[in-house]
Amino acid sequence: MPAILEPPIATDAVASLTSITKRYANGVLALDDLSLTLRRGEIVALLGPNGAGKSTAVKLLMGLSAPTAGNVRIFGADPRNTDARLRTGVMLQVGRAPEMLRVREQVEIFRGYYPKPMPYADLVKAAGLEEIEARFFGQLSGGQKQRMLFALALAGDPDLIFLDEPTVGLDIEARRAMWTTIRALAARGKTVLLTTHYLEEADALAHRIVVINKGKLVCSGTPAEVKSISLGATGGTATSSTIKIIRCVTALPVQNIRTIPGVTQAGLTDTLTTLTTTRPEATLREMLALDPTLHALEVQSPALEDAFLALTK
Numbered sequence: 001m002p003a004i005l006e007p008p009i010a011t012d013a014v015a016s017l018t019s020i021t022k023r024y025a026n027g028v029l030a031l032d033d034l035s036l037t038l039r040r041g042e043i044v045a046l047l048g049p050n051g052a053g054k055s056t057a058v059k060l061l062m063g064l065s066a067p068t069a070g071n072v073r074i075f076g077a078d079p080r081n082t083d084a085r086l087r088t089g090v091m092l093q094v095g096r097a098p099e100m101l102r103v104r105e106q107v108e109i110f111r112g113y114y115p116k117p118m119p120y121a122d123l124v125k126a127a128g129l130e131e132i133e134a135r136f137f138g139q140l141s142g143g144q145k146q147r148m149l150f151a152l153a154l155a156g157d158p159d160l161i162f163l164d165e166p167t168v169g170l171d172i173e174a175r176r177a178m179w180t181t182i183r184a185l186a187a188r189g190k191t192v193l194l195t196t197h198y199l200e201e202a203d204a205l206a207h208r209i210v211v212i213n214k215g216k217l218v219c220s221g222t223p224a225e226v227k228s229i230s231l232g233a234t235g236g237t238a239t240s241s242t243i244k245i246i247r248c249v250t251a252l253p254v255q256n257i258r259t260i261p262g263v264t265q266a267g268l269t270d271t272l273t274t275l276t277t278t279r280p281e282a283t284l285r286e287m288l289a290l291d292p293t294l295h296a297l298e299v300q301s302p303a304l305e306d307a308f309l310a311l312t313k
Helices: 054-062 082-086 103-111 120-127 142-153 172-187 199-205 223-230 280-290 304-312
Strands: 013-023 029-039 043-047 069-074 088-091 160-164 191-195 208-213 216-221 244-249 263-269 272-277 295-300
Touching: 013 054, 013 191, 029 054, 029 191, 029 216, 043 054, 043 172, 043 199, 054 069, 054 160, 054 191, 082 088, 088 142, 103 120, 103 142, 120 142, 120 172, 142 160, 142 172, 172 191, 172 199, 191 199, 199 304, 208 223, 208 304, 216 223, 216 304, 223 304, 244 280, 272 280, 280 295
Parallel strands: 043 191, 043 208, 088 160, 160 191
Antiparallel strands: 013 029, 013 069, 208 216, 244 272, 244 295, 263 272
């Protein structure tokens, strides 16, 4: 399958993994010759099935693990370098904080760890903490805890931010508010590496999506490019806006449908035929001409979920 792979490390690179192999003591190969570059002002969504190597890649960039082979750099330095770490912020999915400290106290303590922290008022606004500053962490709901942990990740006004499943437990309004903040951070030149199982979130936020599977880089590109590549648009000017997924009940054999110009994939499940085409109008005209009894017709734009499943199957 064709893929848009990582270009050479650019001059605006903030962090990079170069030819990384990571093998654990139990023999498990977590990463296999993986290269990844994060650039200034970029939101990158790192996607992959469970066990693909996402957590290992993030741990390497955070300096919490060392590669078996290859090179890791953040701001041109080893990720364990103190100055480099002071320029990073991390929000972990399993993050915790002292239960009996108030939100205000937690945020102020974290700000004190950094030489040039983000102003307190800006942190409160960015994370939507205005109404819960006086509450103890142990009194917060799951979504409120996520918002406070997001504030802690931003406390040092970092240039590189790791967000691991940041919107888990958030309602729709809070999730959209966090998206707005993340976009604003990127607009200020901050670099964000996002891991999420919400593919809608990756599609809405990311400038670039990186898919890894079994420790290898599968695909890297804009959301539109990833959808196009995974669904078989291998040439011409097809994009995710022209690719369509068609479902219908038809008497046409699948092997005949595959010969129609524009059709890149076709299959049959029970009585339902599903196909992908880069020329939806022409494809439908020909199918209806060949089979006037065609019915139960659905035409949809491809979702990132379709692309993800195609790339990682």
